[in-house]
Amino acid sequence: MPSRDPINWMWAEACQLLNQAERLQRQFFRLDYPRGARVAWQPPVDVFEDEREFVVVVALPGVSPGNAEAKIDGRTLLIRAMRRVSLQDRHCSIERLEIPYGYFERRLVLPQIRLELDSQQWSDGCLVLTIRKMR
Numbered sequence: 001m002p003s004r005d006p007i008n009w010m011w012a013e014a015c016q017l018l019n020q021a022e023r024l025q026r027q028f029f030r031l032d033y034p035r036g037a038r039v040a041w042q043p044p045v046d047v048f049e050d051e052r053e054f055v056v057v058v059a060l061p062g063v064s065p066g067n068a069e070a071k072i073d074g075r076t077l078l079i080r081a082m083r084r085v086s087l088q089d090r091h092c093s094i095e096r097l098e099i100p101y102g103y104f105e106r107r108l109v110l111p112q113i114r115l116e117l118d119s120q121q122w123s124d125g126c127l128v129l130t131i132r133k134m135r
Helices: 006-028
Strands: 045-049 053-059 068-073 076-083 102-109 115-123 126-133
Touching: 045 102, 053 076, 068 115, 068 126, 076 126
Parallel strands: none
Antiparallel strands: 045 053, 053 126, 068 076, 076 102, 115 126
8 A cells, every 4th residue: 555645645635625615715705795785895904194184095996986985983984885796797607706896894993083084086996085183
Protein backbone atom coordinates (compact mmCIF):
# COMPACT_ATOMS: atom_id res chain seq x y z
CA MET A 1 0.00 0.00 0.00
CA PRO A 2 1.56 3.34 -1.06
CA SER A 3 2.14 5.91 1.65
CA ARG A 4 0.43 9.30 1.46
CA ASP A 5 2.53 12.41 1.12
CA PRO A 6 1.23 14.59 4.01
CA ILE A 7 1.81 17.88 2.16
CA ASN A 8 -0.16 16.76 -0.93
CA TRP A 9 -2.90 15.29 1.25
CA MET A 10 -3.24 18.54 3.26
CA TRP A 11 -3.28 20.60 0.05
CA ALA A 12 -6.00 18.41 -1.49
CA GLU A 13 -8.02 18.63 1.73
CA ALA A 14 -7.70 22.44 1.79
CA CYS A 15 -8.79 22.73 -1.86
CA GLN A 16 -11.78 20.49 -1.18
CA LEU A 17 -12.82 22.64 1.80
CA LEU A 18 -12.49 25.83 -0.27
CA ASN A 19 -14.65 24.36 -3.04
CA GLN A 20 -17.25 23.31 -0.49
CA ALA A 21 -17.28 26.82 1.04
CA GLU A 22 -17.71 28.37 -2.41
CA ARG A 23 -20.66 26.06 -3.18
CA LEU A 24 -22.31 27.00 0.13
CA GLN A 25 -21.78 30.69 -0.54
CA ARG A 26 -23.45 30.39 -3.96
CA GLN A 27 -26.30 28.39 -2.43
CA PHE A 28 -27.13 31.03 0.19
CA PHE A 29 -26.16 34.16 -1.76
CA ARG A 30 -29.14 36.34 -2.65
CA LEU A 31 -28.87 38.85 -5.50
CA ASP A 32 -31.84 41.08 -4.63
CA TYR A 33 -33.11 42.34 -1.30
CA PRO A 34 -36.09 44.67 -1.22
CA ARG A 35 -35.84 47.93 0.71
CA GLY A 36 -35.78 47.26 4.43
CA ALA A 37 -34.83 43.61 3.97
CA ARG A 38 -31.89 41.80 5.47
CA VAL A 39 -28.52 43.35 4.64
CA ALA A 40 -26.53 41.39 2.07
CA TRP A 41 -23.17 43.14 2.47
CA GLN A 42 -21.40 46.16 3.95
CA PRO A 43 -19.10 48.38 1.90
CA PRO A 44 -15.68 49.34 3.27
CA VAL A 45 -15.25 52.92 4.44
CA ASP A 46 -12.43 55.32 5.23
CA VAL A 47 -13.05 58.16 7.70
CA PHE A 48 -10.92 61.30 7.92
CA GLU A 49 -11.29 64.14 10.42
CA ASP A 50 -9.95 67.65 10.86
CA GLU A 51 -11.05 70.52 13.11
CA ARG A 52 -13.99 71.48 10.81
CA GLU A 53 -15.35 68.25 9.34
CA PHE A 54 -15.36 64.53 8.78
CA VAL A 55 -14.90 63.07 5.30
CA VAL A 56 -16.28 59.57 4.80
CA VAL A 57 -15.26 57.63 1.67
CA VAL A 58 -17.49 54.64 0.91
CA ALA A 59 -16.33 52.13 -1.74
CA LEU A 60 -19.37 51.55 -3.99
CA PRO A 61 -18.17 50.39 -7.42
CA GLY A 62 -21.11 49.71 -9.70
CA VAL A 63 -23.67 51.62 -7.61
CA SER A 64 -25.39 54.41 -9.52
CA PRO A 65 -25.35 57.79 -7.76
CA GLY A 66 -29.15 57.94 -7.77
CA ASN A 67 -29.36 54.57 -6.00
CA ALA A 68 -27.46 55.54 -2.85
CA GLU A 69 -28.86 57.29 0.19
CA ALA A 70 -26.89 58.90 3.00
CA LYS A 71 -28.33 60.63 6.05
CA ILE A 72 -27.50 61.45 9.64
CA ASP A 73 -29.98 60.12 12.17
CA GLY A 74 -29.04 61.26 15.66
CA ARG A 75 -25.47 60.08 16.19
CA THR A 76 -25.55 57.60 13.30
CA LEU A 77 -24.52 58.05 9.68
CA LEU A 78 -26.67 55.71 7.58
CA ILE A 79 -25.61 54.80 4.04
CA ARG A 80 -27.73 52.39 2.01
CA ALA A 81 -28.33 51.33 -1.57
CA MET A 82 -28.85 48.37 -3.86
CA ARG A 83 -26.13 47.04 -6.15
CA ARG A 84 -27.56 44.95 -8.95
CA VAL A 85 -25.75 42.33 -11.00
CA SER A 86 -24.44 44.26 -13.99
CA LEU A 87 -25.18 41.57 -16.59
CA GLN A 88 -28.35 40.06 -15.13
CA ASP A 89 -30.37 40.99 -18.26
CA ARG A 90 -28.15 38.89 -20.50
CA HIS A 91 -28.92 35.24 -21.01
CA CYS A 92 -25.80 33.77 -19.51
CA SER A 93 -24.95 31.63 -16.52
CA ILE A 94 -23.04 33.01 -13.57
CA GLU A 95 -19.70 31.25 -13.24
CA ARG A 96 -18.27 33.30 -10.37
CA LEU A 97 -19.50 36.18 -8.19
CA GLU A 98 -16.88 37.83 -6.01
CA ILE A 99 -18.07 41.45 -6.13
CA PRO A 100 -20.80 42.00 -3.52
CA TYR A 101 -24.32 42.55 -4.87
CA GLY A 102 -27.70 43.20 -3.35
CA TYR A 103 -29.03 45.52 -0.68
CA PHE A 104 -26.58 47.06 1.77
CA GLU A 105 -26.64 49.30 4.77
CA ARG A 106 -23.66 50.73 6.56
CA ARG A 107 -24.06 52.51 9.89
CA LEU A 108 -21.29 54.54 11.48
CA VAL A 109 -21.63 55.95 14.99
CA LEU A 110 -20.62 59.60 15.11
CA PRO A 111 -19.31 61.65 18.04
CA GLN A 112 -21.78 63.39 20.33
CA ILE A 113 -21.53 66.80 18.68
CA ARG A 114 -23.86 68.59 16.28
CA LEU A 115 -23.12 67.46 12.74
CA GLU A 116 -24.60 68.24 9.34
CA LEU A 117 -24.24 66.27 6.11
CA ASP A 118 -22.70 68.98 3.92
CA SER A 119 -22.05 67.31 0.56
CA GLN A 120 -22.17 64.05 -1.36
CA GLN A 121 -19.89 63.49 -4.35
CA TRP A 122 -18.88 60.49 -6.46
CA SER A 123 -15.22 59.87 -7.24
CA ASP A 124 -13.70 56.75 -8.82
CA GLY A 125 -16.50 54.43 -7.69
CA CYS A 126 -16.64 55.90 -4.19
CA LEU A 127 -19.26 57.99 -2.46
CA VAL A 128 -17.48 60.84 -0.67
CA LEU A 129 -19.49 62.40 2.16
CA THR A 130 -18.48 65.62 3.89
CA ILE A 131 -19.96 66.05 7.37
CA ARG A 132 -19.55 69.49 8.87
CA LYS A 133 -19.05 69.99 12.61
CA MET A 134 -21.56 72.57 13.83
CA ARG A 135 -20.33 75.00 16.50
